[in-house]
Amino acid sequence: MEAWIAITITAAFLQNLRSALQKHLQGSLGTTGASFVRFGFGFPLAIAYVLGLHSFAGYAFPALNGAFAFWAVLGGLAQIFATILLVYLFSLRNFAVGTAYSKTEPVQAAIFGLILLGERLTPGAVAAIIVGVIGVMMISVARMPLSWRNLMVALTGRTALIGIASGAVFGISAVAYRSASLSLDGPNAVMQAAVTLACVTTFQTVFMLIWMIIKDKSEIGRVARAWRSSALVGLAGVTGSACWFTAMTLQQVAYVRALGQIELVFTFMASIFLFRERINRMETAGCLLIVTGILLLLMWT
Template identity: 55%
Template sequence: METWILITIAAAFLQNIRSVLQKHLKGVMGTTGATFVRFGFGFPFAAIFVGLLAFGMDYPVPQLNMQFSGWVTLAALAQIAGQALLIQMFGHRNFTVGTAYSRTEPAQAALFGLIFLGDRLSSGTLVAIAISLIGVVLISIARSAAGTTALLRSVFSRTSALGLASGAAFGLAAVGYRAASLSLGGPNFMMQAAVTLLAAILLQTVIMLIWMWFRAPGELARIRAAWKIAALVGLVGATASFGWFMAMTLQTAAAVKALAQVEMIFTFASSVLIFREHVNKLEIFGCIFIVAGILVLLLV
């Protein structure tokens, strides 16, 4: 099995753990604070990754360049924008439908990858993306009373626009991170990914700190009070991101994001085993489609 596949599956698993931990944090702080900890508390671990590779494995640290700076800045801002759009969407009716549209991220990443990097995908990979997309949409709307009819009818609604914009932002971020990592030119995919992660997470931490200082100062105290679990979120989140960046250095962002839909299976399992939530038929069918899409992706 190819290296990028193993790394992506591991990263998806870790991201699910991070999401479970962040769900716990939401009980003691607001959305902004719970979002910040993945960046602010992840930064020290990102620095450790670079240090271990540089001093522990004697890999040279690549020299930064303007192309790298441009791509990593674009990607970091796009990721924050995608998260902000998701949060804004929660204030609208039928936000579940919007969430389903936000799951078009792999398809949009394929388009951005083709436009900006010339990444071309095989017909089999495109089919795999389509199949897994059906799966995540089914899971996204499974617990919505509106169902598939509302999904089709709301194509031109504000909620759907926010969902599509969020998916576009995350897709652009994925392609941007891949471009930034590749622009370093070496010494290997691990160091390139680690340096890209460190630069991105530093920028995001500074931006969110400034935002909270002026707009939500109370969050800073709540973050300090929950520093232990926040540090765990930072560790797991940074490790997951390191995995994503390594995988996207080795493979197109669209293929990585398509395989990353396996996270929905992990989330599904967490809902059932940890939070004891009820399972319905659409969720089961959604999982089947995701698994089918992943199998197609692995076999092409």
């Protein structure tokens, strides 16, 4: 098994864990606060990770540059807004379906990767991604009679548009992070990804703190009072992000994000066993199609 595959599956599991914890936090925090904790409680760990790689593994610090700063800021802002959209989405649909809408990201990431980086996919990979997206579409209409009209309504309704927008902005952030990491001059993919993660999460923390000070200072107090749960979100978030950043440094974003759809399998497990939400046959079939798409991707990559 190639390294990026194992790293991506780990990232997907940790991202699902972080999202589940954020959904739980939304009861005591607002959308902004629940979104902030992944960055605010994660950036000290990201910095410690970089220092650990330097001190114990002997990896040199890569030199930062203007291109890195541009892509890191773009990716950081995009991820903030995508996270806010996703957390808000959880209040509109159940946990599994809310996450599914955002999983149109692989197709959008492939488009952005082609436009911004000139990265092309094999025909087999395109087919695998399409199979996965069909699974997502099935999940989106699982709560209504299956028809073309209901499909169009489901894909153009408010919830769907917010989810698709979240996936699009996540796609932009993923391509930006790959560009930022690749713009650094070594020493290797792990250190480049780690430095990118540390810089991005520090920027995101400062940005969102300023935002909350301007918009709602009381939210900062609520975040502080929920520090135990928030710290778990930060730990899961930064560990997952380290895996995502490393995988996207090693492999094209579209491939990584397509394999990352395995998160929906973990999501359905959390939805059933943790949140006690009911999953119907159509949602189950959609999940199976997503898994099929992932297996096809691994065969044809």
